[in-house]
Amino acid sequence: MKHHLDGMILENKALSTDIYKIRLSLTTETDLNLQPGQFVMLSCPGSMPVYLKRPFCVYDFKENEITIVYRVIGKGTQNLSQLKPGMKLDLVLPCGQPFKLEPEGNILMIGGGLGTAPLHYLCQQALALNPSRTIYFYYGTTWLHEKIPLAFEDHEAVKFFYHSDYINGDYTRHLFDFFSINLPPVPIAHIYVCGPVVLMKAVAQWAIARSIPLQASLEQPMACGTGSCLGCSIPTHQGLKTVCHEGPVFDGHEILWEEIS
Secondary structure: OOEEEEEEEEEEEEOOOOEEEEEEEEOOOOOOOOOOOOEEEEOOOOOOOOOOOEEEEOOEEEOOEEEEEEEOOOHHHHHHHOOOOOOEEEEEEEEOEOOOOOOOOOEEEEEEHHHHHHHHHHHHHHHHHOOOOOEEEEEEEOOHHHOOOOOOOOOOOEEEEEEEOEEOOEEOOOHHHHHHOOOOOOOOOEEEEEOOHHHHHHHHHHHHHOOOOEEEEOOOOOOOOOOOOOOOEEEEOOEEEEOOOOOEEEEOOOEOHHHOO
């Protein structure tokens, strides 16, 4: 069930040149049951007119405090970056379908850029569900300064790998190429991926070739956030499906990756 709530800004700070973290306290007594992979539709008021809420994935959620990491790329996020603690925003949550966490088996997570944000929340939930299994977490950015902090980098159950495509201005390699030469040394039971399409395509091909279950969280432009406008539809083996309503998390084996750009 979706809830229309007010959230008070507790923190809104720059993590790099154009990447920000905003933390909101939600005014509700309801158990929101916001799960990893789901997103929120958030108002972005400010000097530039923005008439629709914007979708944001969840970086962290606990005790009715939600944290979102976002990049300033348009009017909405430009407005958002100027807001101060104490101001209130309205939001709708939870939106979309979440990741499904299995209780057993080693996990592989691969996040590219801000696609790592929903995996951050997922990884923490996976550790709480079963702290004895191993999680192999691969995180990549284009530039070193774009790296966002992750709470579990030094956790004993997480084998953490970070890669930057460019170092000192020189291109090194793509995240998937980095992953390919630093493969997990143990069998993987479940794969979770979020990031640029080119990364998710490569991971999907790798998982399908090895018959490993894969869940992919897709990033598509959204307008309504309810599945009504069909603007965020993607092709699957079962026909077109909306990312905002039937996703954003999909079975990676069901997506027609060759038709997505």
